[in-house]
Amino acid sequence: MQNSIGAPKQRLSLSDPKVRAWLFQIITIVAVVSMGWYLFDNTQTNLQHRGITSGFDFLERSAGFGIAQHLIDYTESDSYARVFVIGLLNTLLVTFIGVILATILGFIVGVSRLSKNWIIAKLATVYVEVFRNIPPLLQILFWYFAVFLTMPGPRNSHNFGDTFFVSSRGLNMPAALMADGFWPFVISIVVAIVAIVLMSRWATKRFEATGVPFHKFWVGLALFLVIPALCALIIGTPVHWEMPKLQGFNFVGGWVLIPELLALTLALTVYTAAFIAEIVRSGIKSVSHGQTEAAHSLGLRNGPTLRKVIIPQALRVIIPPLTSQYLNLAKNSSLAAGIGYPEMVSLFAGTVLNQTGQAIEVIAITMSVYLAISISISLLMNWYNKRIALIER
Amino acid sequence: MKMLKSTLAIVSAAAVLGVSGFAQAGATLDAVQKKGFVQCGVSDGLPGFSVPDATGKIVGIDADYCRAVAAAVFGDATKVKFSQLNAKERFTALQSGEIDILSRNTTMTSSRDSGMGLKFPGFITYYDGIGFLVNSKTLGVKSAKELDGATICIQAGTTTELNVSDYFRGNGLKYTPITFDTSDESAKSLESGRCDVLTSDKSQLYAQRSKLATPNDYTVLPETISKEPLGPVVRNGDDEWLAIVRWTGYAMLNAEEAGITSKNVEAEAKGTKNPDVARLLGTDGEYGKDLKVKKDWVVQIVKQVGNYGEVFEKNLGKDTPLAIDRGLNALWNNGGIQYAPPVR
Numbered sequence: 155m156q157n158s159i160g161a162p163k164q165r166l167s168l169s170d171p172k173v174r175a176w177l178f179q180i181i182t183i184v185a186v187v188s189m190g191w192y193l194f195d196n197t198q199t200n201l202q203h204r205g206i207t208s209g210f211d212f213l214e215r216s217a218g219f220g221i222a223q224h225l226i227d228y229t230e231s232d233s234y235a236r237v238f239v240i241g242l243l244n245t246l247l248v249t250f251i252g253v254i255l256a257t258i259l260g261f262i263v264g265v266s267r268l269s270k271n272w273i274i275a276k277l278a279t280v281y282v283e284v285f286r287n288i289p290p291l292l293q294i295l296f297w298y299f300a301v302f303l304t305m306p307g308p309r310n311s312h313n314f315g316d317t318f319f320v321s322s323r324g325l326n327m328p329a330a331l332m333a334d335g336f337w338p339f340v341i342s343i344v345v346a347i348v349a350i351v352l353m354s355r356w357a358t359k360r361f362e363a364t365g366v367p368f369h370k371f372w373v374g375l376a377l378f379l380v381i382p383a384l385c386a387l388i389i390g391t392p393v394h395w396e397m398p399k400l401q402g403f404n405f406v407g408g409w410v411l412i413p414e415l416l417a418l419t420l421a422l423t424v425y426t427a428a429f430i431a432e433i434v435r436s437g438i439k440s441v442s443h444g445q446t447e448a449a450h451s452l453g454l455r456n457g458p459t460l461r462k463v464i465i466p467q468a469l470r471v472i473i474p475p476l477t478s479q480y481l482n483l484a485k486n487s488s489l490a491a492g493i494g495y496p497e498m499v500s501l502f503a504g505t506v507l508n509q510t511g512q513a514i515e516v517i518a519i520t521m522s523v524y525l526a527i528s529i530s531i532s533l534l535m536n537w538y539n540k541r542i543a544l545i546e547r
Numbered sequence: 548m549k550m551l552k553s554t555l556a557i558v559s560a561a562a563v564l565g566v567s568g569f570a571q572a573g574a575t576l577d578a579v580q581k582k583g584f585v586q587c588g589v590s591d592g593l594p595g596f597s598v599p600d601a602t603g604k605i606v607g608i609d610a611d612y613c614r615a616v617a618a619a620v621f622g623d624a625t626k627v628k629f630s631q632l633n634a635k636e637r638f639t640a641l642q643s644g645e646i647d648i649l650s651r652n653t654t655m656t657s658s659r660d661s662g663m664g665l666k667f668p669g670f671i672t673y674y675d676g677i678g679f680l681v682n683s684k685t686l687g688v689k690s691a692k693e694l695d696g697a698t699i700c701i702q703a704g705t706t707t708e709l710n711v712s713d714y715f716r717g718n719g720l721k722y723t724p725i726t727f728d729t730s731d732e733s734a735k736s737l738e739s740g741r742c743d744v745l746t747s748d749k750s751q752l753y754a755q756r757s758k759l760a761t762p763n764d765y766t767v768l769p770e771t772i773s774k775e776p777l778g779p780v781v782r783n784g785d786d787e788w789l790a791i792v793r794w795t796g797y798a799m800l801n802a803e804e805a806g807i808t809s810k811n812v813e814a815e816a817k818g819t820k821n822p823d824v825a826r827l828l829g830t831d832g833e834y835g836k837d838l839k840v841k842k843d844w845v846v847q848i849v850k851q852v853g854n855y856g857e858v859f860e861k862n863l864g865k866d867t868p869l870a871i872d873r874g875l876n877a878l879w880n881n882g883g884i885q886y887a888p889p890v891r
Contacts, residue, residue, distance in 0.1 A: 205662065218713070496726070500703065507635070
């Protein structure tokens with residue numbers, strides 16, 4: 155429009171910052187793409203020249219080896235693709251349990267470090283300093299070789315009421331098998347959750363309107379316990395238990411948590427919790443003492459002060475570094491190869507790579523998996539962080 | 548550490564594979580001669596095959612094989628550098644050019660010989676088979692058929708993983724495999740009772756047993772459930788280097804067959820009347836030149852390393868803690884199946 159009126163026509167010139175910006179971006183893209191293409195092409199040529207098979211056909215071939223722990227059904231004649239899924243699930247299992255336990259333990263230790271009780275505070279300090287400063291692989295090896303493998307064999311296992319057995323083969327426990335009442339029971343839990351959500355909404359609304367508090371937690375807990383219990387009483391038990399029995403070399407029946415899983419989860423939990431404790435402590439410390447005094451002067455007691463004033467503000471400081479700790483835990487789970495827990499790296503980037511010899515494909519897949527897991531955790535935590543962020547008006 | 552090391556090895560190998568040049572015929576020998584030594588991939592510590600002794604020198608039949616190749620190429624058996632590799636690292640190390648020979652109790656199979664960029668020269672250092680090591684005191688098992696439901700320790704990335712699975716499936720038995728990166732870890736787990744059984748090539752089982760705290764409590768079960776011909780491996784596409792590695796082994800067998808030992812080889816080289824021996828030792832013909840090694844290559848191999856029988860006895864034989872019988876590994880005219888084509 156302006157040009158047509160008669161302003162001087164703009165020409166492409168390097169002195170124009172816009173042109174420069176575009177130019178540099180184009181150069182960067184061309185450089186990155188051609189570098190990538192060069193690497194890809196060179197790899198392909200070399201693989202072909204050396205007669206190394208490439209491509210992803212191997213995923214359909216049958217694996218032919220056994221796996222100690224698989225969350226989905228698996229036999230030796232299943233494909234490498236299924237082995238991949240098993241490795242992925244095993245990694246996710248450790249990450250999931252580890253994140254939950256480390257968060258709980260980390261919060262407890264972090265708060266304990268600030269406790270007015272001298273012994274508790276010092277114990278928490280010692281915990282943090284010890285476990286934060288020992289490399290995670292050593293901790294994994296310690297739990298595995300020094301703790302779990304020194305347990306007695308299955309025939310002399312520690313027996314807890316004939317239901318739980320701890321031995322060098324892991325933790326054997328009764329298995330819950332689906333009974334007639336299983337699906338009604340699941341439905342009753344869903345009903346309970348819906349009831350809790352409705353109750354909580356109603357309570358919040360009433361609180362905002364009238365200022366009368368409501369015991370959300372206790373009522374919620376009651377709902378959660380009573381509804382499924384009634385269902386089980388009326389329709390019948392949701393599960394029946396299968397006890398582990400010693401037979402031949404080992405326990406038969408029931409569920410078993412293998413020592414590799416226990417050692418790995420425990421080591422990663424204890425290690426990561428030490429970092430989380432420090433993060434929690436710094437978060438709480440970041441809320442100035444004036445906030446506490448202000449809350450007290452408004453008549454809030456210690457509990458509500460912590461819950462409604464301190465923690466919401468502390469969380470804004472805690473969440474971003476907490477995300478990195480979760481990512482670290484997910485990535486550290488790959489150290490399991492040292493103790494033979496069949497996760498992604500040990501199973502897929504280890505055994506499968508070796509049996510097929512297709513290093514590039516296998517490593518590429520494995521790296522993408524860790525990238526995907528890490529990005530998912532990041533996105534989830536960023537979403538949560540946004541939700542709890544201070545809304546500035 | 549182990550994990551980090553192997554991951555690094557694999558990733559760097561993948562990277563090197565991506566950017567290094569072509570493998571051409573003759574390239575390996577040229578490169579070896581230029582750098583002045585043979586880079587040899589051996590195990591991470593397997594008595595009798597390749598294990599560091601008290602002075603840190605790697606000893607064993609696999610290590611001696613690399614020394615023999617160095618003796619043939621340089622006339623000096625000490626011109627070898629060793630890389631200790633675990634089972635998972637070994638093929639990538641060879642594919643990427645990190646090592647020139649893989650001499651690491653590796654089973655020859657068709658899939659490893661094709662599609663992985665590797666070639667087995669075909670010489671078999673040791674004819675082996677998979678067996679089971681159990682604690683005879685606590686288990687009281689006499690045969691592998693009684694192993695239903697057992698937990699089994701295996702080394703990751705080996706043919707053992709596949710063969711054990713075949714055996715148990717074939718016999719309708721159940722088992723739980725626990726796989727470790729190194730043979731030491733699996734042995735430790737057998738001792739601690741994590742597994743009922745340690746399974747591996749039988750030669751390895753004897754070696755592992757000798758390292759346990761109470762070796763006499765452990766027995767190797769009588770069954771041999773698979774064929775495991777162990778031999779050296781080279782990269783695909785370099786026939787010249789493959790021939791050198793292959794004929795080094797055959798030369799050692801031929802020397803044993805002709806009765807040439809490290810003690811008498813120099814005298815034989817000078818004064819032999821036997822035309823076979825004259826060809827083998829380079830006094831007649833140019834067989835070494837055709838292979839592009841020293842003219843007196845066999846003399847150097849036998850003088851500095853020994854013939855096959857000497858190397859076997861020194862590392863695995865009756866006077867060693869392993870005390871393994873020659874068995875299948877005896878010469879063909881002596882009840883075994885070691886049979887070398889002639890040098891001529």
